[in-house]
Amino acid sequence: MQPKYVIGVIVLLSGTAAPFIISTYELSLLGRFLALSILAMGIMLTWGEAGILSLGQGVFFGLGGYCLALHLKLEGLNLANGDMPDFMVWSGVSKLPAFWYPFASPIFSLVCVVIVPGTFAAVFSWLVFRRRVGGVYFALITQALALAFSTLLISQQAYTGGFNGLTDYSTMFGESITTTGAAKVIYWITFVLVVGAYFFLRWLLASRYGMMLRATRDGENRVRFLGYDPVPYKVIAFSIAAMLAGVGGALFTLHAGVVSPALVGVVPSIEMVVWVAVGGRNILWGAIAGTLLVNFAKDLISSALPSLWLYGLGTIFIISVSFLPAGIAGIFRAGSSEDRIVRRFLTRRKLSSAE
Amino acid sequence: MNAIPAPILLMENISVDFDGFFALTNITLSLTPGDLRIVIGPNGAGKSTLCDTIIGRVRPTAGKITFKDKLITDLPEQEIVRLGICRKFQTPGVLPTLTVFENLLVSAQKDRSWWRSFTRSSRVTEILRAEEIMMQIGLQERRDVFAADLAHGEKQWLEIGMVVATDADLLLLDEPTAGMGPQDTQRTAKLILSLLGRHAVLVIDHDMSFVEALNGYVTVLHQGQILKEGSVAEIRADPEVSAVYLGRSDDDHIIET
Numbered sequence A: 001m002q003p004k005y006v007i008g009v010i011v012l013l014s015g016t017a018a019p020f021i022i023s024t025y026e027l028s029l030l031g032r033f034l035a036l037s038i039l040a041m042g043i044m045l046t047w048g049e050a051g052i053l054s055l056g057q058g059v060f061f062g063l064g065g066y067c068l069a070l071h072l073k074l075e076g077l078n079l080a081n082g083d084m085p086d087f088m089v090w091s092g093v094s095k096l097p098a099f100w101y102p103f104a105s106p107i108f109s110l111v112c113v114v115i116v117p118g119t120f121a122a123v124f125s126w127l128v129f130r131r132r133v134g135g136v137y138f139a140l141i142t143q144a145l146a147l148a149f150s151t152l153l154i155s156q157q158a159y160t161g162g163f164n165g166l167t168d169y170s171t172m173f174g175e176s177i178t179t180t181g182a183a184k185v186i187y188w189i190t191f192v193l194v195v196g197a198y199f200f201l202r203w204l205l206a207s208r209y210g211m212m213l214r215a216t217r218d219g220e221n222r223v224r225f226l227g228y229d230p231v232p233y234k235v236i237a238f239s240i241a242a243m244l245a246g247v248g249g250a251l252f253t254l255h256a257g258v259v260s261p262a263l264v265g266v267v268p269s270i271e272m273v274v275w276v277a278v279g280g281r282n283i284l285w286g287a288i289a290g291t292l293l294v295n296f297a298k299d300l301i302s303s304a305l306p307s308l309w310l311y312g313l314g315t316i317f318i319i320s321v322s323f324l325p326a327g328i329a330g331i332f333r334a335g336s337s338e339d340r341i342v343r344r345f346l347t348r349r350k351l352s353s354a355e
Numbered sequence B: 001m002n003a004i005p006a007p008i009l010l011m012e013n014i015s016v017d018f019d020g021f022f023a024l025t026n027i028t029l030s031l032t033p034g035d036l037r038i039v040i041g042p043n044g045a046g047k048s049t050l051c052d053t054i055i056g057r058v059r060p061t062a063g064k065i066t067f068k069d070k071l072i073t074d075l076p077e078q079e080i081v082r083l084g085i086c087r088k089f090q091t092p093g094v095l096p097t098l099t100v101f102e103n104l105l106v107s108a109q110k111d112r113s114w115w116r117s118f119t120r121s122s123r124v125t126e127i128l129r130a131e132e133i134m135m136q137i138g139l140q141e142r143r144d145v146f147a148a149d150l151a152h153g154e155k156q157w158l159e160i161g162m163v164v165a166t167d168a169d170l171l172l173l174d175e176p177t178a179g180m181g182p183q184d185t186q187r188t189a190k191l192i193l194s195l196l197g198r199h200a201v202l203v204i205d206h207d208m209s210f211v212e213a214l215n216g217y218v219t220v221l222h223q224g225q226i227l228k229e230g231s232v233a234e235i236r237a238d239p240e241v242s243a244v245y246l247g248r249s250d251d252d253h254i255i256e257t
Ligand SMILES: Nc1ncnc2c1ncn2[C@@H]1O[C@H](COP(=O)(O)OP(=O)(O)O)[C@@H](O)[C@H]1O
Pocket: B018, B021, B023, B041, B042, B043, B044, B045, B046, B047, B048, B049, B050
């Protein structure tokens, strides 16, 4: 057997067995970070393979998280009776807002976790790419989007839980989600989805679509003047990344028991890009590895010295960009012609990133 | 002399105005199917702009362009391409992180709709066409090399190959020999001559030895206007053309990699 299959089997086995090996606390961290890595694979797709840098993935993460949280806040309430989530009662809301009602259905909410970010991303990116806005301008627009989204969430306290977000869930599908047994199940669901997303993206990137996406990244004009419309390829990549971010957001919400504006704004959105920069933006497993690594580091550093984390993050980012342009995953194929190309390509892009 | 039955491309009174600077003024030009046209002129004469205008990258301020009897002046770029015009850029426009073969495959693909791209394999005919062109441009040994790793001349050939792979009826080749030595330049001339008949080709170049090897009908552009048209020999002998080129070396073009 080839070494990469051996490694793959080991990762799958240890990932499956993790709930029996590590402590409950460690498991909750691992589960959270794996949820984030689903989002990170989406960034690999858009940033690495399509050359679209988004500084607003927090928005799609938040849309997924909130879609599920709306349901979790309604579980167990008797809506016909006029019951309302606790924070609405405290805010003096007299009646449950209409847009909340459909989220009483768990199936509707789960569908929304994927569809809402996906649709929003498709419409948004189509409008932007159609006008041939790209590069730095696109990054800035997405960043503004993240700022607007978190501001909106905070300002609509009575409908969104405001700054504190939505928290304090108890059940889903009638089952408790706060027990250690439930934590294991949620972990396994997360693990399966990480593996599923991984293989889906591998297939996608090996398809002709994947080749066209890289072609568009390499020379959007060349592709256009070969008779292709580059816009749909980019819109699809961006939408898939948004859906993955939504799934990641929903899973994270389950693991963490909270979703709040602090998780979806500008700073978290930039952090997400750093995970992928550290792990390697052109290699799928690099995105997962980077997410786990940076987040475990964050947990260690911020539990020891909370104020140090942002400096730590900045340092990690600078080191990885200066010395490891292809990320940690790039080390494993250093010297290969693929690695050289990626490096050269990345430096060239940096110089002409305004294009 | 030139009995032109039905031109494949017809540019009539084309002017291009870049905020008050006329890059092209009142250009009228027609091309016959399967035929060769060479456009020469000093740097800044408007040669690249001429290609840009045909392909829809730059929109003319006046005049009209017809291709196969269809008005294309206002069509979106990819539709102009789909009608059968393909252009090689002055700076080689190969796709650096794709292999030579993939570059040709992307170009040879007949079905350019995105919704049918979710399959693993390309059509056999397209694969064969890509292989065939790879032989034609002499890059079969370099099949799986990333385009970024090619030598400058090889990139030029690859992009010519990509343009050919689209099976367009009209190929616009903007400075295909830029950065090439004399040997490679002659090879390129042979390659271009082998395309005639199946494709009409418009070649832009500076290099007189290359133009002589091609030996086609020449249009001389100067300051956005047509200065002279005629055979290579006529152009060579023309005092006005010599005056325009006086003091300019043949290899003063900008090479970017
Ligand atoms: N997009 C543009 N905006 C303004 N001026 C341009 C633009 N493109 C080309 N020009 C100018 O038009 C002139 C012709 O350029 P070009 O067609 O590239 O010349 P050539 O290919 O013959 O060297 C040059 O003076 C150039 O500076």
